[in-house]
Amino acid sequence: MLEVVLDLEKLRQPYCGLGQFARYLGDTLVEELKLRGIEPIILARKPQLAHFPHERGLEASLWRKEFLQRHSRRFYAGTLDQNLIWHATHQQTRYLPRHPRTPVLLTIHDLNFLREKSSCKIARERRRHQLIIDRATEIVTISQFVAEEVRAEMNVGDKPIHVIYNGVSRAPTEPVRPAFVADERPFLFSIGLIQRKKNFHVLIDLIERAAGYRMILAGIKCDAYAEEIEEEVRRRGLSDRFLLPGPVSEGEREWLYQNCSAFLFPSITEGFGLPPIEAMLGGKPTFLSRRTSLPEIGGDLAFYWDEFNGDHLYQRFVDGMRRFSEDPLYAERLKTHAGQFCWRKAARQYADLYESIGGIQQSRIASAA
Structure with missing residues (x-):
């Protein structure tokens, strides 16, 4: 044998x-x-x-x-x-x-x-x-x-x-609303180890411009990079709109995927990138950096950032959300794309x-x- x-x-x-x-x-x-x-x-x-x-x-x-x-x-x-x-x-x-x-x-x-x-x-x-x-x-x-x-x-x-x-690693899980989500304001979501290579700090510029949204960035805070993000969020007065709750349970993660308005992943170095596929499996508009493997994984249905200045981040976000909302079949195409993984x-x-x-x-x- x-x-x-x-x-x-x-x-x-x-x-x-x-x-x-x-x-x-x-x-x-x-x-x-x-x-x-x-x-x-x-x-x-x-x-x-x-x-x-x-x-x-x-x-x-x-x-x-x-x-x-x-x-x-x-x-x-x-x-x-x-x-x-x-x-x-x-x-x-x-x-x-x-x-x-x-x-x-x-x-x-x-x-x-x-x-x-x-x-x-x-x-x-x-x-x-x-x-x-x-x-x-x-x-x-x-x-x-x-x-x-x-x-x-x-x-x-x-x-x-x-x-x-x-x-795709989204196993059937009962969604659990996190205690830190206290109201019904729309939110954007991302998840991963809070490391510099994930480039999460650029999302502060985006959320500062996207006044109608909150940002929830979940994941283990590995090093000083997470502290730098939290300090910058405080400095700009965004503490009520940019949340870093740390690691979340599987049930909380499922709820966040299901209820977010969009998924954001500005990472600059990925061998694959599971979180974007998890988001696409739920039919969520997904925004990625155009770096390393992410264009290969996201295909033609993800929206991409070529730069990381605030104006470019926000304009691509607005354009992507508009395209998504104008196409009633977009969510289903996202799910089909993710299903191949x-x-x-x-x-x-x-x-x-x-x-x-x-x-x-x-x-x-x-x-x-």
């Missing part, structure tokens, strides 16, 4: 993008693999292994980390498990198989370090990424943009690169790759015998 180790260690961070990816892809993949007679083996921390009580587990522990195994791997004399494939589900993984010939499928979500780091840090990150790319048998990226960037910036040789889009579809594509890699592995072993 073919066995696949699924690196779901990021389940320990349920509110970050990689944590969401591990949760939704992991759940769907386990179902798909069992339908195909493939045995999933879950690599995760001990508390998160409880989420998969019926599957074989591999506890993510210190001794299994890659930096402790890298130099000893060449001397490893263990027997190769001919039916095992290892799926490293993100490029930041600290866990890889011990045997040097175990096939590794690597999912690369982004190369954002190229835009976020100083030159010395970029060099360090490039070396770290190259090590895991060198170890990979085949590569998956979550958008065509990332695939092209990986080919241009990293040495992948003749390794195949496949594009498998993420799915499906975790079930992604799980099937990953399972196809496992079977393909497993078949190649068996052929190589048979040829060498």
Whole structure:
């Protein structure tokens, strides 16, 4: 029986993008693999292994980390498990198989370090990424943009690169009105880790001009960037119209998606961008920056900002809202577009790759015998 180790260690961070990816892809993949007679083996921390009580587990522990195994791997004399494939589900993984010939499928979500780091840090990150790319048998990226960037910036040789889009993670959830939404004034919504790369501060200029709306920006406040936004909101006297409530529950998030007038996402570096697709699935007008993968994901139905000055932000917002309101079918087209990003579809594509890699592995072993 073919066995696949699924690196779901990021389940320990349920509110970050990689944590969401591990949760939704992991759940769907386990179902798909069992339908195909493939045995999933879950690599995760001990508390998160409880989420998969019926599957074989591999506890993510210190001794299994890659930096402790890298130099000893060449001397490893263990027997190769001919039916095992290892799926490293993100490029930041600290866990890889011990045997040097175990096939590794690597999912690369982004190369954002190229835009976020100083030159010395970029060099360090490039070396770290190259090590895991060198170890990979085949590569998956979550958008065509990332695939092209990986080919241009990293040495992948003749390794195949496949594009498998993420799915939409809005699971059926009972909406719960947040306590911080105290009245019926219309509001605009965004969600994500409050980090500088998300570019959320430009929305202050927009909401200052959009006098009829409030802005609700939900998400974990990671660093000083969130404090800078809050200070600027206070300085401009917008505290009652620009809210940063921090992380919200799934029920609150669902309510915010359902009841917002529009979704705004000015991020300047994204490997994919799940929140815009979640908003589009609800038929909401969605405004994005025209950067990295977002035009690919938003398609022709999202509205785009080419600049981040207040006048441009506001004018594109007004024009987009007008187009949306004048077209009674726009919301349905948004839902149809978002529907193509499906975790079930992604799980099937990953399972196809496992079977393909497993078949190649068996052929190589048979040829060498």
